Amino acid sequence: MSRKAIYAAAAAALVFVVLAQPARSQSSGDKSDTLGTMNFPVSCTPDAQKHFNRAALLLYSYYWVPTEKALTEVLQADPTCVMAYWAAAVAKMDNPYASPPTPKALEEAWWIIEKAKSIGAKTERERDYIEAIEVFYKDYDKLDHRTRGAAHEKALEQVYLRYPEDTEAAMYYARWLIAMADPRDKDYTRQLKAAGILEKIFAKQPDHPGAAHFLIHAYDHPPIANRGLDAAKRYASIAPAAPHALHMPSHIFTRVGSWQESIETNRRAAEVAKGQRDEPHALDYMAYGYLQLAQDVEAKRVVDRIMEFAKQPIALIGPAYAFAAIPARYTLERGKWNEAAQTPLPLAGTEQYERFPQAEAVNAYARALGAARSGNTAAAKLEIVRLDKLREKLVALKQAYWVEQVEINAKAASAWVARAEGRNADALALLRPAADQEDKLEKHPVTPGPIMPARELLGDLLMELGQPAAALKEYEAAQKSEPNRFRNVYGAARAAELAGDLAKAKKYYTQLMKLGAKASGDREELRQARSLLARN
Numbered sequence: 001m002s003r004k005a006i007y008a009a010a011a012a013a014l015v016f017v018v019l020a021q022p023a024r025s026q027s028s029g030d031k032s033d034t035l036g037t038m039n040f041p042v043s044c045t046p047d048a049q050k051h052f053n054r055a056a057l058l059l060y061s062y063y064w065v066p067t068e069k070a071l072t073e074v075l076q077a078d079p080t081c082v083m084a085y086w087a088a089a090v091a092k093m094d095n096p097y098a099s100p101p102t103p104k105a106l107e108e109a110w111w112i113i114e115k116a117k118s119i120g121a122k123t124e125r126e127r128d129y130i131e132a133i134e135v136f137y138k139d140y141d142k143l144d145h146r147t148r149g150a151a152h153e154k155a156l157e158q159v160y161l162r163y164p165e166d167t168e169a170a171m172y173y174a175r176w177l178i179a180m181a182d183p184r185d186k187d188y189t190r191q192l193k194a195a196g197i198l199e200k201i202f203a204k205q206p207d208h209p210g211a212a213h214f215l216i217h218a219y220d221h222p223p224i225a226n227r228g229l230d231a232a233k234r235y236a237s238i239a240p241a242a243p244h245a246l247h248m249p250s251h252i253f254t255r256v257g258s259w260q261e262s263i264e265t266n267r268r269a270a271e272v273a274k275g276q277r278d279e280p281h282a283l284d285y286m287a288y289g290y291l292q293l294a295q296d297v298e299a300k301r302v303v304d305r306i307m308e309f310a311k312q313p314i315a316l317i318g319p320a321y322a323f324a325a326i327p328a329r330y331t332l333e334r335g336k337w338n339e340a341a342q343t344p345l346p347l348a349g350t351e352q353y354e355r356f357p358q359a360e361a362v363n364a365y366a367r368a369l370g371a372a373r374s375g376n377t378a379a380a381k382l383e384i385v386r387l388d389k390l391r392e393k394l395v396a397l398k399q400a401y402w403v404e405q406v407e408i409n410a411k412a413a414s415a416w417v418a419r420a421e422g423r424n425a426d427a428l429a430l431l432r433p434a435a436d437q438e439d440k441l442e443k444h445p446v447t448p449g450p451i452m453p454a455r456e457l458l459g460d461l462l463m464e465l466g467q468p469a470a471a472l473k474e475y476e477a478a479q480k481s482e483p484n485r486f487r488n489v490y491g492a493a494r495a496a497e498l499a500g501d502l503a504k505a506k507k508y509y510t511q512l513m514k515l516g517a518k519a520s521g522d523r524e525e526l527r528q529a530r531s532l533l534a535r536n
Contacts, residue, residue: 035061035245036209036238040168043122048078055087056168060210061242065276067091083126085116089133090172096179097217097445099319100145102355110137125166128159144398146180153180167201171210174198178217183401183442191218195227202231209239216248221442222481225255236265243273247282254285254448257484259515262448263289280309280322281446287326288448291333292486296521303330310346320352320359321446328366332452333487334521340370341379357393358402362451364390365409369452372416380417384410401444408438412454415461424465431458435474439481453482459491468498486515490525497532509533 035057042052055070068091074084092109093101101109113134121127136152153176160166160173174194181190195218202211212235219228232252239245246269253262266286273279283302290299306326310317317323323346331340343366347353353360368383391406415431418424435455443449455478462471472495475488482488493508509529516526 033241034239035063035241036212037207038167038205038210042081042083043126044074044081044083045078048074048081048084051077052081052083052087055084057209057239058242059087059091060171060208060213061239062095062213062244062278063242064091064094080119080122082116082119082121082130085112085119086126086129086133088112089116089137093136095445096149096176099356099446106137106140110140113137125163128162129169132156132159149176149180152176167205167208168210170197170201171208171214174218175210175214178214183444184440186223186440188221188224191221192224194218206234207238209235209242209245212238213245213248216251217445220251220255220445222255222483225252228252229256236268240268241272243269243276243278243282246272247278247285250282250285250289250448251445254288255483257292259289259292259484262286263293275309275312277318280306280318280326283309284322284325284329285448287329291329292484292515294486294516294519294521294523294526296330296334296519296523298520299330303327307344307346314347314350314352317347317352319446320347320350320356321362323347323352324359324362325447325451328362328451331370332366334523335487337370337374340366341374341376343367343370354393357390357397358399358406361387361390361394361402361406361409365406365413365451368409368413369416369457372413372420375420377417377420380413380420384413384417387413401441404437404441405444408434408441408454409451411437412452412457415457419461419464427461428465431461434458443481449482449485453478453485453488456482456485456488456491459488459495463491463495463498468495471495472499472501472504484511484515486512486523486525489515490529493529493532502536505532506536 035054038053038057040053040056042049044052051070051073055067055074058067058070068088071084071088074081089109089112092105092112094105113130116130121130132152132155135155136148138148140148156173156176159169163169174197177190177194195215198211198215198218201208202215205211212231215231216228216235219225229252232249236246236249246265249265250262253265263286266282266289269282270279270286273282283306287299287302290302303326306323310323327346328343331343343363345360345363364383364386368380368387371380371383387406387410391403391410394403394406411430411434415427415434418427418430431454435458438450438454455474459471459474459478462474472492475492475495478488489508489512493505493512496508497505509532512525512529513533516523519526
C-alpha cells in the first residue's frame with residue numbers, strides 16, 4: 001500500500017509517494033530524538049533552515065519516512081526552498097550501496113527535479129547541487145544505473161572542487177566514490193580516497209552522522225576494517241534515534257568478528273525499527289552474530305520474527321534479501337543439511353523476488369547444499385537448475401555482481417552433488433575455482449557475509465576426502481576475509497587435530513570454546529572441543 005504526502009507550497013505542490021507506515025513516535029528520553037549535529041546552509045527562511053537541517057540529519061542516516069515529513073515542513077515554512085527538492089531527489093536513491101532505485105522512484109525523482117528547476121535556484125551553489133543530482137536521473141529510462149552513477153560522481157566531484165569549504169559537498173562526493181567502487185578492486189582505491197575526505201570532516205565535526213556513516217562503508221572490507229572501529233563505536237551514540245545508525249556499526253563488527261557487539265547494536269536497531277523496513281536488515285546481521293556464538297535458541301527467535309514480519313503488507317517490507325537469508329543461515333550454520341534442503345522462503349510468490357532474484361537465489365543455494373550434503377542429489381540438481389534460471393533473470397536486470405555470486409553458488413552446490421555421487425575429482429575441480437572467484441569478489445553491503453563461504457566449503461570437502469592438512473590451509477585462508485566464524489574455527493581445529501598439529505588444534509578449540517561460552521544450542525563441535533582440551 002502507498003499514500004501521497006502533499007508538499008503544499010503556494011501555487012505549486014510536490015508529491016512524494018511514501019510508505020504507509022508512519023514514523024515511530026519519539027519517547028521523551030534524553031536520546032529519543034538525537035540524530036547528530038551539523039549545519040547544511042541553504043538560501044531559505046530561518047524556520048525552513050531549521051527544518052532542512054533536521055531533514056539532512058535524517059537523510060544522512062537513511063531514515064526515509066521522517067525525512068520526507070521534515071521536508072514537508074521545510075516547504076511549508078518556505079515554498080521556494082529549492083534545496084528541499086534536491087534532498088527529496090537524493091532520498092529517492094534510497095541506499096546506493098544496496099541496490100539501484102526502482103523504476104517508480106526514478107520517475108518520481110525526475111518529476112521532483114523538474115519541479116526544482118521550474119522554481120529556480122537562488123544561488124550558484126544550489127544550482128550546482130541541482131544540476132549534479134539531475135545528471136543521475138537524466139535519461140533514466142535509457143541509461144543503466146552504473147552509467148548514470150559514474151556521470152553523477154563526476155558532477156559531484158566538480159561541486160566538491162568548486163566549493164572546497166562546503167562540508168556537505170565533500171560528504172556527498174565521498175559517499176558516491178564508495179557507491180561506485182569496483183567490488184573486485186582489492187586495493188580499495190575509491191574507498192580509501194573517500195575515507196581521506198571523511199576522516200578530516202569527522203575530526204572537525206565528531207557528531208556529524210554522515211561522516212561516521214560513510215566512513216563505516218569506506219572501511220567495510222576485511223584488510224582495512226580495523227580503521228573503521230572508531231566510527232563504528234561512535235555512530236550509534238551520535239544518532240541513536242535512527243535505526244540505520246544503530247545497525248551500521250555491525251558492518252565493522254562483523255568484519256572483525258566481534259559478534260556480541262554486532263548483536264547488541266542490531267538488537268537496538270531492530271527495536272527502534274520494529275515494523276519498519278529497516279528491521280529485517282538488522283535482524284539478518286543479528287541472526288548471523290547469534291549463530292557464530294552458537295546461541296541457536298536466540299537465532300531461532302530471529303527466524304520466527306522474520307516469518308512473522310513477512311505477513312505484513314508488501315509496501316512495508318522492502319528488499320527481500322533478509323527474508324531469504326535468515327532461515328537459510330539458521331539451517332546451514334548449524335550443519336543441519338536435511339533442514340537446509342527444506343529451507344522456507346518467506347514472501348514466496350510475491351513481486352519481491354521478481355525485483356530481487358538474488359534473494360530467491362539464496363534460498364535455492366541453501367536448499368541445493370542441504371540436499372546434496374544429505375545425499376538427495378535429485379533434489380539438489382533441481383535447485384541448481386533454479387539457480388541457473390535466477391542467474392538469467394539477473395543478467396536481464398544487468399545485476400553483474402549478483403550474476404557472479406549466483407555462478408559461484410551454483411558451482412559450489414554442483415561440487416557437493418559431485419561429491420555425493422562419488423566424483424571426487426570433479427567436486428574439487430568445481431569448488432576450488434568457485435572459492436578463488438569468491439575471494440576476488442567483495443561481499444555486498446546487504447549481507448553480513450556469504451551464505452556459506454566457498455573456501456570454507458572447500459575445507460569441508462577436503463576433510464571428507466581425508467586431506468586434513470590441505471583442509472587446514474583452506475580454513476585458515478578463509479579466515480582472512482571471514483574471521484572468527486564458528487564453523488571455520490571448528491573446521492580448522494578438527495583439521496589440525498587430524499593432521500597431527502596438536503598445538504594448533506588446541507589453539508582453535510580454545511577459540512571455539514570462547515565463541516561458544518554462552519551457547520544455547522546443542523553443538524557437537526563444542527563437545528569435541530571440551531573432550532580434546534580435557535585430554536590435553
